[in-house]
Amino acid sequence: MALKTIKLSNRDARRFLLDHHGLGPDQPFKGKEGIMDYIRRVGCIQFDPLDAAGRNAELVLQSRLPDFRPIMLDELLYKDRLLVDGLDKVMSIYATSDWPMFRRTRDNAKENYGNLPEIAAFTSTVRQALKERGPLLSRELDSNIKLDWAWAPARLSKAAMESMYLWGELVIARKQRNQRVYDLAENHLAPELLAAPDPYTDDWSHARWRVLRRIGGVGLLHPRASDAWVGSRFMNASQRSDIFRGLAEEGLLIVVDADGLTAPHYARSEDLERWFASDPEKRWESVPCRTSFLAPLDNLLWDRRLVRELFGFNYTWEVYKPAVQRQYGYYVLPVLHGDQLVARFEPGRTKGANGSRIIVGWWPEPDLVWTESLETSIRLAFRQFRAYLDCERIEPTEGALAAEPRLEQLVNS
Template sequence: MAHRKLKLSRTEARRFLLDYHGLGPERRYAGKAGIMDYIRQAGCIQFDPLDPAGRNAELVLQARVERFEPSQLDELLYADRLLVDGMDKVMSIYPTADWPAFRRTRERARSRYGSIPEVAAFVPVVREALEARGPLLSRELESGVKLDWAWSPARQAKATMESMYLWGELVIDRKQRNQRVYQLAEKLLPEELLDAPDPHPADEDYARWRVLRRVGGVGLLSPRMSDAWVGTYFLKAAERTRFFRELAEQGRLVEVETEGLSAPHYARTDDLERWLDSGSAERWSSQPARTSFLAPLDNVLWDRRLIRELFDFAYIWEVYKPAAIRQFGYYTLPVLQGEAFVARMEPGRLPGGERAVLGWWPEPGMRLTRDSQRSLALAFSDFRAYLGCDRLAVSEQAASAEPRLERLANSRPRRARA
């Protein structure tokens, strides 16, 4: 099959990417079924424990899912077991049905950690404790031994249980805030899932699957290095390029040519054809621009160079920068309105615990028209509902940057009837 190329204008490419992620003019996902639909399409969403306004995975979903509540995600993870915490693009949340496909990842973890003497010695202790006592936090087991670990020295129980989790012998029963309560995988996941063979036993088939999965995670992606490829240690740049070419020749990827992009980008064929048949132009022209607050590790931001080239928006997550050298805030959320990034917003809490807009940085040239004010007010109304608060305080910096922000962040606009 011939390698297919398709030219999209910058407007078309932006709209394809946003529609693909459910960030177009209307929310198309709702409830737990909508959460599952999005995560199946994207493959995974990234987990991060920082929680200034919900964790990253929850922020990803609140931007897409109508009336999203964090409890819905918890139910899918720890009651329904349709989703699982695991390694994909770093620590992620992905469909439990994909568990067999990550057998290589788990085997690599067993090879890496299982031979550490302190870990190997404590594995039987963990197994016996979980059998006898049920789900446990690592702090509920103690040996008095510490060992060098990822970020800092760790207790033997913590290192061992984390290792057993990474190689798939343990899974998360539930979380107490960010602390994992572990249980034996055999107690929580079906035997047929645990025993299922790797669906991609050949290395090259597995690599092609990972490439397609990662393209699906972003929607539009290049083989050049970006954060989108974190977690695919086995794929070097030349190999990615070869697999992109092969998948394009097989008709599974389409090369997208767009003015301003400095490298070839690709979309999954079915995703692009579905969008081309969806009546995008009419939908975008007939509905008002929607405003969304995006997570800092949102799938649409995984390739930040693409976002810079396609949207003229340079986003950097400054959470690990010292405060003195940050350009914006500690945990800023990109503000998307229509098909443009118009501002950055930092959510958080005041010293007394009140939810607040701690920072607001409009993009150069941003103008708040009557329509854009209404769109922003609707977004803040949804955000307050997601946070479970009636009011957002507005910091002095944010109010100075946009004097109308106090009113917009706390108004109760009526929604147009469908």
């Protein structure tokens, strides 16, 4: 059966992706409802605790919502309970209404951790403590036993509470900085949600759902291996290819052949239909280009080969590389201007009590040409970035100014 295929120019493929993520000329996502709308579209945003200029999830949202403030995300997670922290693409944030879809993930965690003798013996202690004392940090439970755990040995209380969280018996009541304060899920989530069955009756139907969800998470994807498929370890590339073809034959996916791509990619039919109906040519040509600063684990960047082929931009998050091996910096944000990735910069803080904000480094792309409109757009982007960070000034370091003297005037005006 012939699959529905469309041909896009390189420019239009880029613009489709950017519009899909709310990174186009207009900003359709606003306020807390805008956060929900975006996460419903892409399935999840990735959480990471490192905080150079806000955490990754906050950086994702500030690039899309002109009015985003971190308190909005906290309220949706821990007050409104419309969002939940959980495993999707590694640790992520997704809509609480998706909780039933991840029953397999939670059951797998229960199978992996619930039968460990030390953890099985300690879970009743955790339950009793939470019932008597309310939400707790793991360090607030006494435990002299240490286990080999995740990255490093950990106290039994930490391992047990984290395990119970992964299998869904606990949820995060709130964050204390980056530390999880746990509570019983039944105190925060509706009983009917906790009792809801897995809507997918077999592994194959669940895998189809995961593929559709992950394609929507990026916008365009190929079944070949990439970081976009992290968290779907039950599927290999061959299995994904079979699912892609089946979904395309059903009309749920469309094959996209775009200039610059070394292989055809796929998009969800609903996403392409929405984009074509939005009159993209008129929208992109009728307003000035805007500039956004992207998160290092931004959904747009999940498939680095796709970004390289469409945008001509090589990006690697170098946070885990030794300093001497880094090409750019520790925590570097790509700079998007219009439909091009034009530069990257590293935000940071100074040591000390005030923790003032700085720009550690700035690296323009080789073909960057400064224009009056580009300067205006970057000035507006930094103004919005300062508001998001709730700081009056961001000071470029000498190294950043040596790379781009214009930053002196652009960052704080």
